[in-house]
Amino acid sequence: MVLGGLAMRRLIEEVFLATFDTPELASMEDQARLPLGDVIASGDRLAFTTDSYVIDPLEFPGGNIGALAVNGTVNDLAVGGASPLYLSCGFIIEEGLPLEQLRRIVEAMRDAAEQAEVRIVTGDTKVVPHGKGDKLFINTSGIGVIAPGVELAAHRCRPGDRVIVSGTVGDHGAAVLQAREDLALEGGLLSDCRSLSGLVRDMLSTGADIRAMRDATRGGVAAVVHEFSSASGRAIRLFEDRLPVRPEVRGVCEILGLDALHFANEGKLVAVVAAAQANWLVARMRQHPAGRDACVIGEVLPDVSVQVRLRTLMGGERLLDLPVGELLPRIC
Amino acid sequence: MVLGGLAMRRLIEEVFLATFDTPELASMEDQARLPLGDVIASGDRLAFTTDSYVIDPLEFPGGNIGALAVNGTVNDLAVGGASPLYLSCGFIIEEGLPLEQLRRIVEAMRDAAEQAEVRIVTGDTKVVPHGKGDKLFINTSGIGVIAPGVELAAHRCRPGDRVIVSGTVGDHGAAVLQAREDLALEGGLLSDCRSLSGLVRDMLSTGADIRAMRDATRGGVAAVVHEFSSASGRAIRLFEDRLPVRPEVRGVCEILGLDALHFANEGKLVAVVAAAQANWLVARMRQHPAGRDACVIGEVLPDVSVQVRLRTLMGGERLLDLPVGELLPRIC
Structure with a gap:
């Protein structure tokens, strides 16, 4: 040809x-x-x-x-x-x-x-x-x-702000990994590949003071939260028990010893919003098909430090690293 | 890595x-x-x-x-x-x-x-x-x-209009071919890779009734003139003796039995303009470094027919074909 x-x-x-x-x-x-x-x-x-x-x-x-x-x-x-x-x-x-x-x-x-x-x-x-x-x-x-007045930028994150994710974490990465490695898992794991523009339009129309948003693609939620910390100069804490992770994705993570927070998503965003408006914004997001599983997963800390801490299921706290190499090459 | x-x-x-x-x-x-x-x-x-x-x-x-x-x-x-x-x-x-x-x-x-x-x-x-x-x-x-009022489109070509090229034909294709095939030719053949935006700005500022313009990349001047003929439904005639071709490019063509009109250019445009303004526009183009060798190379004919005819150096006339395959793959 x-x-x-x-x-x-x-x-x-x-x-x-x-x-x-x-x-x-x-x-x-x-x-x-x-x-x-x-x-x-x-x-x-x-x-x-x-x-x-x-x-x-x-x-x-x-x-x-x-x-x-x-x-x-x-x-x-x-x-x-x-x-x-x-x-x-x-x-x-x-x-x-x-x-x-x-x-x-x-x-x-x-x-x-x-x-x-x-x-x-x-x-x-x-x-x-x-x-x-x-x-x-x-x-x-x-x-x-x-539109006039819309000013989203990672450096605008303030201590006390809440970190919101629009839905389950790691679906795209797990689905591609499963397809690639031919892992024999049950449950029909699917990529979350979809447009977020309708959801974002709804979020902006609430008038909530959204400081920053990113879609959590390569590097996953962990990479986005690191960018927010780096740009604002504040530490950020995530709560493992609040992370929405599908059981099938959790299964892939356990088999491979990987963290869903590092997995790519193709239809999920992470937003930082003023604390007083977080629950209200989440309620609004859940009315949109792309935000059905939205929830608050963390907070911006007063500490002047570029780091992301994870409060684990066991109650301890550890640093969540940014991977040095690419976890999954050619994931997008 | x-x-x-x-x-x-x-x-x-x-x-x-x-x-x-x-x-x-x-x-x-x-x-x-x-x-x-x-x-x-x-x-x-x-x-x-x-x-x-x-x-x-x-x-x-x-x-x-x-x-x-x-x-x-x-x-x-x-x-x-x-x-x-x-x-x-x-x-x-x-x-x-x-x-x-x-x-x-x-x-x-x-x-x-x-x-x-x-x-x-x-x-x-x-x-x-x-x-x-x-x-x-x-x-x-x-x-x-x-800008308001600028309306360039190939279907606007009219019988009698002149076809202008902004400079020598085939330089990029010949230079890449020479580099690729390691042809031992003298004369330092160079690609004509350059911006045409300044030249076009000057051309538009004259107020001449320019019907259409194209840069003559893949497929060369022949492909552009075919597009003009196809969009306007009129036959177009080119004059071989008016085509500006560098001797080094002519050399490559002769060795390989190819036509410079099919060679890619990366800093040349072909324009169609109302006949009365053609010489005046060419004079203006020659004042710009990207248009130094501009000249009229052809005319739009009254014939309702999608074809490009070439009046050869010998005085005869032949159809100039659009190549079916790509003459030089990966030329740009």
């Missing part, structure tokens, strides 16, 4: 254009032209983000690289306080990728974009020879707009 | 942040937040584009993949009539890529961005195991803004 010229054009028409029903893509121009009026109406700042997705395997229980590439970039925009508007997609295809698999992945992108109410408006496709890639890499970049 | 957690953070700090002096990147947030006022002041539409760069070799006479990734995306914005503002960059690094080479490439990105007056404001880095990539792939996505 040497693609290029007419052959490339046919691939683009038959797979991408046939799936994505977007006038900007159909124009076959090298850029999307987007009315600025739509953007100005909803905010005063542009948000711009990019991510490449290199996950192995391409398809896993609960999703595939296409759904991940849309939701991951949508979530990066959303947790920064932006309403996601437009996505680009860049495909690097290794020769030999089955067309049927590519089609499934592209259809998952379309469905994820519809659910997240974001539009895929421009794209690019490159093909590399067999052995010079790994089946498929996808880059998505995203544009969103931030 | 397994990167992740602290190791990844160190790579990002020591290579990317040390080179790109951008506050949005230094914030280590997952998105750039950009004042919308700057955008509104200069136009009424956003332009959004993306490209992945998979060129082999990474470094070639006249440039490297980093310069290419910046200029290529800047040029996609510019030829659509947009002023380029912001770029994202996504790196997919194969384990084993020498750090020194990565640094050179990232420095070339910084220099190219400075020259094109565009800012790299957000990024992402993924590492894949040895054998699962090919040294380095870079995706850049770009945001620009289009």
Whole structure:
């Protein structure tokens, strides 16, 4: 399969254009032209983000690289306080990728974009020879707009603030690990891959003083809480007994001696909010399908120190480390 | 080299942040937040584009993949009539890529961005195991803004319009081919990799009725002129004796039996303009360093037909085909 010229054009028409029903893509121009009026109406700042997705395997229980590439970039925009508007997609295809698999992945992108109410408006496709890639890499970049007054930043965390997680921890990492290692576990473990933009919209509409939000992807909840501690200069304590962890995920952790706090999530956010509003915000989050299992899992301490402490089930306290190497390479 | 957690953070700090002096990147947030006022002041539409760069070799006479990734995306914005503002960059690094080479490439990105007056404001880095990539792939996505009244589109080409090229044809393709095949030719053939945004700004400021512009990358000038013919439904004639081709490029073509019109360029555009304004526009283009060798190379015919004809040096006329396969894989 040497693609290029007419052959490339046919691939683009038959797979991408046939799936994505977007006038900007159909124009076959090298850029999307987007009315600025739509953007100005909803905010005063542009948000711009990019991510490449290199996950192995391409398809896993609960999703595939296409759904991940849309939701991951949508979530990066959303947790920064932006309403996601437009996505680009860049495909690097290794020769030999089955067309049927590519089609499934592209259809998952379309469905994820519809659910997240974001539009895929421009794209690019490159093909590399067999052995010079790994089946498929996808880059998505995203544009969103931030409403006036929304100011989320990790350095805004204050002593006493509460740490909230939007749901169960570690599902994506455990699901991919299980698929990859072929662990024979019962219970149908699924990735939590989904858009958080609706949940974030609901959270912001409450007017609660949310200091910062992050989606807990590579490095898991532990990495996000470390970033919050590092940016604010305050120690943070998490309570092990409050962490929502599915029994199946707990099972994978026990077999492998790993911590669910280090596992990647693809549909969970961690937020820091003023203490007085924490329970109220959690109650509101639970009304949204993406926040059904939301709960308070920790607090920002007065200690001027970059560290994350875990109050264990046994009542003791230990430091929660940031892993030096990558726990699970190619998890996203 | 397994990167992740602290190791990844160190790579990002020591290579990317040390080179790109951008506050949005230094914030280590997952998105750039950009004042919308700057955008509104200069136009009424956003332009959004993306490209992945998979060129082999990474470094070639006249440039490297980093310069290419910046200029290529800047040029996609510019030829659509947009002023380029912001770029994202996504790196997919194969384990084993020498750090020194990565640094050179990232420095070339910084220099190219400075020259094109565009800012790299957000990024992402993924590492894949040895054998699962090919040294380095870079995706850049770009945001620009289009001024009111600028309407470039291939379907606007009219019979009698002139086809202009901004300079010599085929330099990038010939330079990469020479580097790859180790052809022993004299004359220091260099890629023409450069930003076209300044040239386009000058062209638009003339007020000439420019119907459409494209940068002539993969597929070369032939592919662009085919797109113009296809979108407008009119045949287009090119004149071989007017094509600016460097003798060194002509040499490569003769040795390999290939046509410079099919060779990729990375700093050349093709424009279609109303006939009465063509010579005047070319004169203006020649005042810009990126347009020194600009000239009229063809005309839009009244014939309702999707085809490109070449009036040869011998005075005959033949059809100029769009290649079915890719002439030079991984040329960008």
